[in-house]
Amino acid sequence: xxxxxxxxxxxxxxxxxxxxxKCTYSVSGNPYLFWYVQYPNRGLQFLLKYITGxxxxxxxxxxxxxxxxxxxxxxxxxPSALVSDSALYFCALMAAGNKLxxxxxTRVLVKP
Amino acid sequence: xxGVTQTPKFQVLKTGQSMTLQCAQDMNHNSMYWYRxxxxxxxxxxxxxxxxxxTDKGEVPNGYNVSRLNKREFSLRLESAAPSQTSVYFCASSxxxxxxxxxxxxxxxxxxxx
Numbered sequence: 038x039x040x041x042x043x044x045x046x047x048x049x050x051x052x053x054x055x056x057x058x059k060c061t062y063s064v065s066g067n068p069y070l071f072w073y074v075q076y077p078n079r080g081l082q083f084l085l086k087y088i089t090g091x092x093x094x095x096x097x098x099x100x101x102x103x104x105x106x107x108x109x110x111x112x113x114x115x116p117s118a119l120v121s122d123s124a125l126y127f128c129a130l131m132a133a134g135n136k137l138x139x140x141x142x143t144r145v146l147v148k149p
Numbered sequence: 150x151x152g153v154t155q156t157p158k159f160q161v162l163k164t165g166q167s168m169t170l171q172c173a174q175d176m177n178h179n180s181m182y183w184y185r186x187x188x189x190x191x192x193x194x195x196x197x198x199x200x201x202x203x204t205d206k207g208e209v210p211n212g213y214n215v216s217r218l219n220k221r222e223f224s225l226r227l228e229s230a231a232p233s234q235t236s237v238y239f240c241a242s243s244x245x246x247x248x249x250x251x252x253x254x255x256x257x258x259x260x261x262x263x
Contacts, residue, residue: 046189069249080153080239080254081192088249127191135180135199135243135250136207139191 039064039132043140051148056118058143060111060128069131070111072102074124075142081127087111098122118147151175153255155240161261162230170225170258172240181223182207182241182252183215192239198223230262 040063050056062068069088073081085096092104102113111128125144129137155172162168174181179200184192184207194207198217212234214226223242227234238258243250 041191071251073254078257080256083251083253086249086251131249131252135252136182136194136197137192137252139193141189141191 039068039130039138041128041130041138041140043126043128043143045143046141047144047146049146049148050118052120053117056113056115056122056145056147058113058126058128058145060113060140062109062111062128062130064130064132066132070102070104071129071131071137072096072100072111072113073127073129075127076124084113118145120147120149123147153240153242153253155238155255155258157258158256159259161263162227163263164230164232166230167226167228168230168260169227170238170240170260171222172224172255173222174240174242174253175221176242176244176253177220178242178244178253179220180243180250180252181217182243183213183223183225184239184241184254185209185236186239186257187236195225195238227260230260232262234260235262236260
């Protein structure tokens, strides 16, 4: 069985500081990993994905994520957070078939 | 550029009532999905349709039925609503063949069952 864990329910960071949102996964076989962001009362917006190749993936709005196979992690990062980055972030895993398994989500609060 | 469109946006039902959530995508995608979102649980797959004419159960199918009407449309029906089905429902789609395709989501339908 596959699973995704986001160990932090909430991350607080000051504007301008680096932002990291953690994600670990469990799956047999090669994973496809995704990050989505959800703003209040909106749908999920795709940020980036890892399929294969370079372990550092760059995505939308200045976000990037690092795939680490030995640690089974796919942490989302942004070098300098903005207040507008405050939202709910989801890590997701796609294994068998084109279906996503989601983590529980991490709420990010960026304070001015 | 509409993407994935779902209706209604908000709905309040009484226990035992039925309703259908409608979803349409204009990206010529083969696969479509229905997820529900509950606090602290992320999104869980209810049903999906890999292609027109096929549907399969996901993680939490009980109490729901689906219809893949054509390539564009995928509806979700609650035959007899229960308070446990109070949730936010998201329709999604992904395109073409192969693995690792990005899944695109609609804006959500907020359903309350009283």
